[in-house]
Amino acid sequence: MYLAHAPIYEESGLSHLHWRVRALVGAYAVSVYGNFLNLIALSLFTYEVTGSGLGLGLLMALRLFAGVLAGLGAGALAARVGRRAMMIGADLGQAVAMVVLALSATGSAPVWLLAVVVVVLGAGNTFFTVALRSAVPVMVGHEARVRTNGQLTTSRSVATVAGFASAAPIIELAGHSAAFAVNAATFLVSAVALSLLRPRMEEDRKGPQTAPEAGAASLRQVLRAVPALLLGMVLLRGVDALASSSHNVALPVVADVESPGDPALFMTQFWASWAVGTFLAHQLLKRRHASWSEGRWGAYAFAVGTCVMSVSFVLAFTGPAPLLLMAVAGVAGLADGFTEIVYTSRLQAAPDRERSRLFGLSATAETSGFALGMVAAAAALEMWPALAVVGLFHGMALCAALAFLLLSLAARRRMIEQPYEKPSHSEGANTHGPCTRTGPVPRA
Structure with a gap:
């Protein structure tokens, strides 16, 4: 039932x-x-x-x-x-x-x-x-x-x-x-x-509700309600999609050069190794606590995973031996699956009334990045070798992930070190007692 x-x-x-x-x-x-x-x-x-x-x-x-x-x-x-x-x-x-x-x-x-x-x-x-x-x-x-996202990522x-x-x-x-x-x-x-x-x-909702209250929050409302850290993750995901377009465009070119007799076999081995990596990512995450995808830890893990994925894809186009290529592709798949699960789980932590809008915004960022990257990478391959194109695009993703990580850590440090001052009465402070801040530091 x-x-x-x-x-x-x-x-x-x-x-x-x-x-x-x-x-x-x-x-x-x-x-x-x-x-x-x-x-x-x-x-x-x-x-x-x-x-x-x-x-x-x-x-x-x-x-x-x-x-x-x-x-x-x-x-x-x-x-x-x-x-x-x-x-x-x-x-x-x-x-x-x-x-x-x-x-x-x-x-x-x-x-x-x-x-x-x-x-x-x-x-x-x-x-x-x-x-x-x-x-x-x-x-x-x-x-x-998190576990269900892992199942979906692995099956995909x-x-x-x-x-x-x-x-x-x-x-x-x-x-x-x-x-x-x-x-x-x-x-x-x-x-x-x-x-x-x-x-x-x-989700069950009690009482009469208007369309916005039932979950049709406008895009402007979502942008106002979502923390800057989460919006930064969406933006980084778009840059990652732009970078991923480069290896999708360049791989057939490399396959034709590395394995002119059977380029399809080369591509199958590459993507099969990548799929094994995504499966291992699910096995890793399902044995960990859900805090991997919560708050700032989820943002940090997503940024680090993006760095590992970008470096791995670049290494895959340096012409390694077949077994080493499969290993590198597997690491790229591991990082790819890890970031997918963590990112999706982090966005799912948003309130239900905002969640569909947030994932719609994410889909727009990812698709826009991938579309722009497909055009730009195809044009770049007419002038430069595949390694240079993949290195350039994934280099942008690597720099974006490092910048996101550093800015997030700096914001976290400022939040923790910010002194809590007692406002004076002349400044319009609450006159019923001292102004204090207690409880945990707010999460993103």
Whole structure:
């Protein structure tokens, strides 16, 4: 039965995920698999239809731009229709788009149809992700959100590798239409799971409420309410996304140089090692206390993890031996998974009425950074070697993470060392007694 008033964990404790959450994680993994299968298939099909790299780039940019706009409106939409309804609608919309494209792929699909499809995919993916991330604390409770985020991150990593690895065989054996049909089926699996399992995704609210009180806080209200440290994490996440675009663009180039006979195998080994690292990150965090993602400790851990990830990705492009490359890629995946879990868990600590807006803002920052980085990195690769491009972009992320860490530590030190002075009566102070500050230092 659907539990209407409690997180869906077993009463025996937090040692095991409830089967409903496991089922949702599995459905999410299927959906992610379809997304990354589609990423390869749609890119190849778009290039075939447009006949130019410019056409492919413009349509991919349109997809990312749709995601940016969707992030700005995701919080308001979630407050109006509910998170579960938004996720189901996103799945069904993307499934319909892929069915239409699968039927059109047998002939000559018009460019306008591709444009509509990429807009639906870009917006739908953002709507789904924002709703899912902001709903995790409601589904499983705040104490269990780190473990659930780890499950989601691990399943996504494995599904990513599987989607990339299976794209070429499916397209070669059955064509683009089959790949699009498989992707449509994965969206339907996710929508059906959400419909049947009916997870609780909204906090109970007592009494009559207006739209803002029910969770539709405006973006301006969220920015005012969120501490500067948390907004700094969102900004750093956007810079990290910009840096990550560089190795995504440069890896196929390096694979073609390092393994001209089978570049696909090179890329599969790289991403498989990365996925193993993300799995290890989940194993590490689930054995630690949730304070890894709380307050300033979560911000510090996120910044340090970003530094390790950037350095690891740069080292992966220095031409190491195959086994060393896999080890470095694994460390990059470990840091990537660590930062993803810590960052998501930290944002989920925000009040429910602000959480969807906050994740929408995060999605906008990440998608904008990745879109800008894809264009800039592709242009830079025309002039410089892959190592220089990846080093430049991840160097920016490294500098941003170090600056964020230093500024956070300096602000913390000023807060602790700030003297508490007793105001004088002439300054309009409270005349009923001394003004004192007690209790712990406020957390970010």
